[in-house]
Amino acid sequence: MSDHRIRVLRDDEHRAAMDLFRASLHLKPAEDQEWTRAAGAFQPGRTLGAFAGDPGTLIGTARSLDSELTVPGGRTVPLAAVTGVGVRADRTRRGVLTDLMRTQFADFAERGVVAATLHASEAVIYGRFGYGVGTLARGCTIDRTRARLRPEVPAGGEVRLLDGDAAFDVLSAAYPALRTRPGMMARPAHWWTWARAVAGRGDEPTSIAVHQGPGDIDGFVVYTVTRPRTGSAVLRVDDLHAATAEAFAGLWRFLLSVDLVDEIRLGERALDEPVELLVTDPRVCTVTEVADETWLRLLDVPTALAAREYYGDPLVIEVTDPAIPANTGGYVVGPDEVRRTDAPPALRLGVDALAMIYLGAWRPSQLVQTGRAQAAGADAVAAADRLFSTRTPAWCGTFF
Ligand SMILES: CC(C)(COP(=O)(O)OP(=O)(O)OC[C@H]1O[C@@H](n2cnc3c(N)ncnc32)[C@H](O)[C@@H]1OP(=O)(O)O)[C@@H](O)C(=O)NCCC(=O)NCCS
Incomplete structure (x- = not known):
């Protein structure tokens, strides 16, 4: 029998949850002023606490925000953005996170949430719960002192x-008009409260610039300039979205013109964002990292499969989901229909692997090649790659 119990926290318990989460990341508790700014980021009724003993000490927590996920083809599905996951250091590896995840899944199912997403502190934590890497992203640095825009840049x-x-x-x-890619999520009011709180907590000021399109604002950048070493300044791009080529070029023209900056640092950007093509010497842009950006958990596989677009001929895929058995089974998946079937599958895979191909982060052939999925033959692999291909690489672009 487990030595802890899980329940939804009251609003007046959110600060304790935040401090527990911070402690699990080796951070000090929030100061009063910081908490005042961050309190509104907690959506009421969406923070779980694990308690041990009597009357009960908080030993673990996980929370979520109600959102929406844009899937390939442009439709949206109800999404839970999971964050604030932490277990007290003296209570880890006793199944507390497992119970928090189980309780979250039950709550999500009750509310008709189709998918959950999170940013993982470590890549080994969430696969066992059916999460797979949903989007990949890259980090880069730009040597601003050598960066010159090419003449043909808009x-x-x-x-x-x-x-x-x-x-x-x-x-x-x-933001809603800038949410054009698969993998992007709606930013609820609680998320914006969090963004404001983060912008206000550092010593350096955060700057916000917008690009004026022909009608409305069609791009923006949020950035912070820091001075890690004497005599050199780094402009860190915290958030950047552009709906058009003009907005992208305009925002970069601006960023490269900000005075007293030696380096521009970008984290978790779309893999295909063509920053290096803007400049005469593409090597001023150094890719520092390509890694998982968000992890995706398909909670309602039939609804998720039916929501996205497909290419080529229908295929039968068989999905296994030990944690949510209703998802387990065969599906005919094609451009015109998605339905359950008992027919023999062309592709067999776990729900975590399905999450890896759902938005297009990985191809079915890559999963087959590495033993993460099984195919009925080479033709099935090629057909599966075509079926799950996407027009635009997926990217979330929202930290939470
Ligand atoms: C990650 C964390 C929440 C896990 O909580 P936990 O209560 O220890 O997790 P559980 O006991 O339910 O673990 C379930 C399984 O996952 C494994 N696991 C959990 N965290 C792991 C980690 N960081 N590395 C490797 N394996 C891990 C456990 O070994 C266990 O495996 P088993 O069932 O084969 O024994 C906790 O270690 C923590 O708070 N870490 C610091 C903060 C953090 O990284 N939070 C996540 C932010 S995204």
Whole structure:
């Protein structure tokens, strides 16, 4: 029998959950001022606590935000953005996270949530719960001192800096039109509260600039300039979205013009973002990392499969999901229909592997090649690659 129990936390318990999470990341508890700014980031009723003993000490926590996921083809499905996962260091490896995950899944199922997503601190934690890498992203640095824009780069429109807290209201109004890729998520009001809190907590000021399109704002960048070494300054891009080529070029023209900056640092950007093509010497852009960006858990496989678009001929795939047995079974998957079937499968895979091909982060052939999926033959592998191909590489672009 487990020595802990799980329940939904009340709003007045959220601060304890945040401090427990911070402690699990080896961070100090939030100061009063920080908590005042961050409290609104907790969506009521979405934070779980694990308690041990009597009357009960909080030993673990996990929370989520209600959101929506854009899937290949442009439809959206209800999404839970999972965050704030931590277990007290003296209570780890006793199944606390396992119970938190199980309780979350039950809650998500009850509310009709189709998928869950998270950023993982370590890549070995979440696969066992049916999460797979849903999106990949890259980090780069740009040597600003050597970066010169190529002459054919679009001129771009006007870029202007916004002042004060109201700047985030402008961004939250502009963001939905910029959410164009598979893998991107809706940013609920609680997320914007968190973004404001993060922007206000460092010593350096966070700047916000928007790109004016022909009608509305069609791009923005949030950045922070830090001075890690004497005499050199780094402009860290915290958030950047552009709906058009003009907006992308305009925002980069602006970023490269910011004075007293030696290096521009980008983290978790879309793999196909053509920053190096903007400059005369593409080697001023150094890719520092390509890694998992978000992990995806398909909670309702039939609904998730039916939501995205497909290419080529229908195939039968067989999915195994020990944690949510209703997902287990065969599915005919094709451009015109998705339905359950008992027919022999062309591709067999676990629900975590399905998450890896669902948004297009990996191809079925790569999973077969590495033993993560089994195919009925070479033709089945080629057909599966075509079926699950995507027009645009997936990217989330939202940290939570
Ligand atoms: C990651 C964390 C939440 C796991 O909590 P936990 O209560 O120890 O997890 P569980 O006991 O339920 O573990 C379930 C299984 O996952 C494994 N596991 C859990 N965390 C792991 C880790 N960091 N590395 C390797 N394996 C891990 C356990 O060994 C266990 O495997 P088993 O069933 O074969 O024994 C906890 O270690 C923690 O708080 N870490 C620091 C903060 C952090 O990284 N949070 C996650 C943010 S995304």
